[in-house]
Amino acid sequence: xxxxxxxxxxREEMLASLGLQxxxxxxxxxxxxxxxxxxxxxxxxxxxxxxxxYFERRARDAAQGYACFLGxxxxxxxxxxxxxxxxxxxxxxxxxxxxxxEISQGVLTGIFEFQTMVAQLTGMEVxxxxxxxxxxxVPEAGMMAARITRRTRLLVASSVHPEYRQVxxxxxxxxxxxxxxxxxxxxTGQVDMEALDSRLSGDVAAxxxxxxxxxxxxxxxxxxxxxxxxxxxxxxxxxxxxxxxGLLKPPAxxxxxxxxxxxxxxxxxxxxxxxxxxxxxKRNIRQMPGRLVGQTVDSNGRRAYCLTLATREQHIRxxxxxxxxxxxxxxxxxxxxxxxxxxxxxxxxxxxxxxxAKAHFLSAKIRESGAEPVFTGPFFNEFxxxxxxxxxxxxxxxxxxNGIIGGLDLGRFYPDxxxxxxxxxxxxxxxxxxxxxxxxxxxxxxx
Amino acid sequence: MSRVRRHVTLDxxxxxxxxxxxxxxxxxxxxxxxxxxxxxxxxSNLVRREVRGFPEVSEVEVVRHFxxxxxxxxxxxxxxxxxxxxxxxxxxxxxxxxxxIDGIASAHPYQPESLxxxxxxxxxxxxxxxxEICGMDxxxxxxxxxxxxxxxxxxxxxxxHEANGDPRRVVLIPDSAHxxxxxxxSIAGYDVLEIASNASGMIDVARLKAAVDDSVAALMxxxxxxxxxxERDIQEVARILHAGGAQLYMDGANMNALAGIARPGDFGxxxxxxxxxxxxxxxxxxxxxxxxxxxxxxHLEPFLPLPRIFDDPHGLRFDWDRPKSxxxxxxxYGNFGVLVRALSYILAHGGDGLRNATVDAVLxxxxxxxxxxxxxxxxxxxxxxxxxxxxxSRQSRRGVKTGDIAKRLIDYGxxxxxxxxxxxxxxxxxxxxxxxxxxxxLDAFISAMQAIAEEVERDADLVRKAxxxxxxxxxxxxxxxxxxxxxxxxxxxx
Numbered sequence: 001x002x003x004x005x006x007x008x009x010x011r012e013e014m015l016a017s018l019g020l021q022x023x024x025x026x027x028x029x030x031x032x033x034x035x036x037x038x039x040x041x042x043x044x045x046x047x048x049x050x051x052x053x054y055f056e057r058r059a060r061d062a063a064q065g066y067a068c069f070l071g072x073x074x075x076x077x078x079x080x081x082x083x084x085x086x087x088x089x090x091x092x093x094x095x096x097x098x099x100x101x102e103i104s105q106g107v108l109t110g111i112f113e114f115q116t117m118v119a120q121l122t123g124m125e126v127x128x129x130x131x132x133x134x135x136x137x138v139p140e141a142g143m144m145a146a147r148i149t150r151r152t153r154l155l156v157a158s159s160v161h162p163e164y165r166q167v168x169x170x171x172x173x174x175x176x177x178x179x180x181x182x183x184x185x186x187x188t189g190q191v192d193m194e195a196l197d198s199r200l201s202g203d204v205a206a207x208x209x210x211x212x213x214x215x216x217x218x219x220x221x222x223x224x225x226x227x228x229x230x231x232x233x234x235x236x237x238x239x240x241x242x243x244x245x246g247l248l249k250p251p252a253x254x255x256x257x258x259x260x261x262x263x264x265x266x267x268x269x270x271x272x273x274x275x276x277x278x279x280x281x282k283r284n285i286r287q288m289p290g291r292l293v294g295q296t297v298d299s300n301g302r303r304a305y306c307l308t309l310a311t312r313e314q315h316i317r318x319x320x321x322x323x324x325x326x327x328x329x330x331x332x333x334x335x336x337x338x339x340x341x342x343x344x345x346x347x348x349x350x351x352x353x354x355x356x357a358k359a360h361f362l363s364a365k366i367r368e369s370g371a372e373p374v375f376t377g378p379f380f381n382e383f384x385x386x387x388x389x390x391x392x393x394x395x396x397x398x399x400x401x402n403g404i405i406g407g408l409d410l411g412r413f414y415p416d417x418x419x420x421x422x423x424x425x426x427x428x429x430x431x432x433x434x435x436x437x438x439x440x441x442x443x444x445x446x447x
Numbered sequence: 448m449s450r451v452r453r454h455v456t457l458d459x460x461x462x463x464x465x466x467x468x469x470x471x472x473x474x475x476x477x478x479x480x481x482x483x484x485x486x487x488x489x490x491s492n493l494v495r496r497e498v499r500g501f502p503e504v505s506e507v508e509v510v511r512h513f514x515x516x517x518x519x520x521x522x523x524x525x526x527x528x529x530x531x532x533x534x535x536x537x538x539x540x541x542x543x544x545x546x547x548i549d550g551i552a553s554a555h556p557y558q559p560e561s562l563x564x565x566x567x568x569x570x571x572x573x574x575x576x577x578x579e580i581c582g583m584d585x586x587x588x589x590x591x592x593x594x595x596x597x598x599x600x601x602x603x604x605x606x607x608h609e610a611n612g613d614p615r616r617v618v619l620i621p622d623s624a625h626x627x628x629x630x631x632x633s634i635a636g637y638d639v640l641e642i643a644s645n646a647s648g649m650i651d652v653a654r655l656k657a658a659v660d661d662s663v664a665a666l667m668x669x670x671x672x673x674x675x676x677x678e679r680d681i682q683e684v685a686r687i688l689h690a691g692g693a694q695l696y697m698d699g700a701n702m703n704a705l706a707g708i709a710r711p712g713d714f715g716x717x718x719x720x721x722x723x724x725x726x727x728x729x730x731x732x733x734x735x736x737x738x739x740x741x742x743x744x745x746h747l748e749p750f751l752p753l754p755r756i757f758d759d760p761h762g763l764r765f766d767w768d769r770p771k772s773x774x775x776x777x778x779x780y781g782n783f784g785v786l787v788r789a790l791s792y793i794l795a796h797g798g799d800g801l802r803n804a805t806v807d808a809v810l811x812x813x814x815x816x817x818x819x820x821x822x823x824x825x826x827x828x829x830x831x832x833x834x835x836x837x838x839x840s841r842q843s844r845r846g847v848k849t850g851d852i853a854k855r856l857i858d859y860g861x862x863x864x865x866x867x868x869x870x871x872x873x874x875x876x877x878x879x880x881x882x883x884x885x886x887x888x889l890d891a892f893i894s895a896m897q898a899i900a901e902e903v904e905r906d907a908d909l910v911r912k913a914x915x916x917x918x919x920x921x922x923x924x925x926x927x928x929x930x931x932x933x934x935x936x937x938x939x940x941x
Binding site: 001002003004005006010011013014015017018023026027028029030031033034035036037039040041042043044045046048050051052054055056057058059060061062063064065066068070072073074076078080082084085086088089090091092093094095096097098099100101102103104105106107109110111112113115116117119120121125126127129130132133134135136161163164166167169170171173174175176218220222245246247248249250267268269270271272273275285291292293294295296297298299300302304305306307308309310311313314315316317318319320321323324325326327328329330331332334338340341342343344345346347348349350351353354356357358360361378380400405408427430431434 | 459461462463466469470471472473475478479480481482483485488489490492493494495497498499500501502503504506509510512513514516517518519520521522523524525528530533535537538539541543544545546547548549550551552553554555556557558559562563564565566568569576579580582591592593594595597598602605625626627629630631632633634635636637639676677679681682707708709710713714722724728730731732733734735736737738752753773774775776777778779780781782783784785787791793794795796797798799800801802803804806807809810813814817829830832853854857862863866868882883884885886888912914917918919920921922923924926927928931932933934935
């Protein structure tokens, strides 16, 4: 086996030095009444060539070469090659969690930069070293809010990503926390402020909203913060499309920001691995879940970094930890850090402007072709439309025939919105692709 | 110390300190549609002026920045990484290549099932292989890491008991367990009752028996345990639990000792998680991403997270209609890219190859143990599986702790072992070499550890002040925690 670095003679020599006759003797501490597995029903080992061919075949049996107008929590963005050339360096790829600070300054410095850029993007004061993804960052933010306020009710906008809300339900079920949904306004697609107001009371720990929300609509975060804070609740702002933060005002009035940074350098990869973020105000730092890198000095007084505030974490506090998270998404966070560094201040702005322009172009073209917008609220790179000339299903089937994967039928998560499509255009969408997809909304289009 | 020699590493400021206005490391193609005025489209109150503080650097500076940072790290690609319970084995580069194939990396989680057949097949195949390795009936790939798998497993147990009209509130956990076990039990809404280990470092069957009553939902056990010893009484443990109506959860962090040798499903385990970033070689990446699939016996299958994959006349499809499911533990279908890498690893080994890898892992651990016995105190005498645990009791008489020995090991060109864990060993040195180390590398490690033991006798202070060969000397962790600085501010420059 090419990954095992011992010759048969070396194996014999090592066994002999242990006074053992055969490799079976190594397992003598497993009692005899425990069955041994014999041959596993797994085919014999394959060569590199064969394994590559295996996966290439599987990839051909998937959507290779399609243009894609799906967003909904997973976004296709341009990826500079530098990201992978850094992320595949063995010194990053094959390092462990940086518990030994003296030989992990590279990872630690990178995470410190990640935390800083997440704070800058979100308008928060501190950020952690990452969560699994957006969907798990959300319940962690909710539990954190409950710890801070010592309250147990959470109001969650129904326009938060439906799968994030499902994960939240799973986490909350046994925490003694109650999550209630708050509807959106049928016309704007934004949180229904009156409904929110009527549900707020002194036992609400936090209001959780997403902006841009699942429909791509940007929320009036400041108004939501005022309302939440008015009854002593925290505001948790969620985002799934990080590119929007290049243009949108940061949710600095929020108490906790939880989101997904997949847009920054990681491909959609059929849903993972992504990278969740959690950011907050300084005063809440000891209630944060997850790892944190802090600045310090070495014994020679030189600046250095190390993991810090570990007393919040499971390996120290065990059953009383702020979270059970251990392994996070460090390498994906590094990729996002490299990406943010490459784009920089002006690149991120331009990226966001291009997304805005492409999505508005596509929205206009689709309307011309035969569809109505579902919501009037402002949108960034994603929007909901209802086809008029033909059904959503027909639109997307026509698109597939043209090598295009169309938008998501919202009926999957919102029965009332069945037949409306959630469509996303990032900077990777070309004018030609967008015109071809828009044409599929026309009644006269032939398949 | 023939293994190491000093060489120049470059200093490097933070990105923010390199930044100057007007630079960028990226160029987008020209916009092929009309520009849109952001303030008009979104409303001026919703648009930010800039991302204040964001860096502005060129491409070459970014490459040099991160390359210089990388030179400050230790990594498996440099040498032995003997962290106990972490299974830091070689990460095959092929796995990186296949995860990046177009059609796999580019796949959107909501693309039509008809255009995802190859991807569903990857998941199904991996589920089947992992089920076979564990001797279990069904597997979910959704959990994102080990602790996430633990949570999933306990929620399955909870749902099972509740479905039987018998909600229970206590989870038993041996005092040798990983910290994630009790933390997870709390998140799953359980009270934790710790069970003290017996004098051999194993589960105390009598104590367990006394603790199992109708309030106990499950025992979380790691096998081999964190001392690297196979739990001899595991079948009896399973019998006691099952007789009391409780479930047996296994933390699969140490599956590198069992894959291809013995299967948890065959010794009474009801549910377990695997760490693909340990046993199945996916890179640890400086702290993730991992993947924590959960394998279950048949009776827990109806409760697995949504969605499941099933065969239908038109191909593979997602099944969303599972009324007993615990719901979702993560959006989409888990860390798919990590799953691809793990499958690539299993395909490379094959069934017999997995067994051979386990044999070498256990051989290496015992070889190291043999080399260090006599130099370090071995608190438990039972045979070791894939890792061995020493204590610093001899060295601490000279004022040298396990953490000091670890730092000195860095000077010899090795990453330290796991320090001060498991908690049942005072001053633990927990060593797991894995199968991907050559005899030569192990011999060098043993020599280094022996040399340090001698140094402790000769010059304890030398060991206490180590490391000396690193660009960063011993780091002041207390100061970092006292007044935490976790983001850069211009004044935090030193």
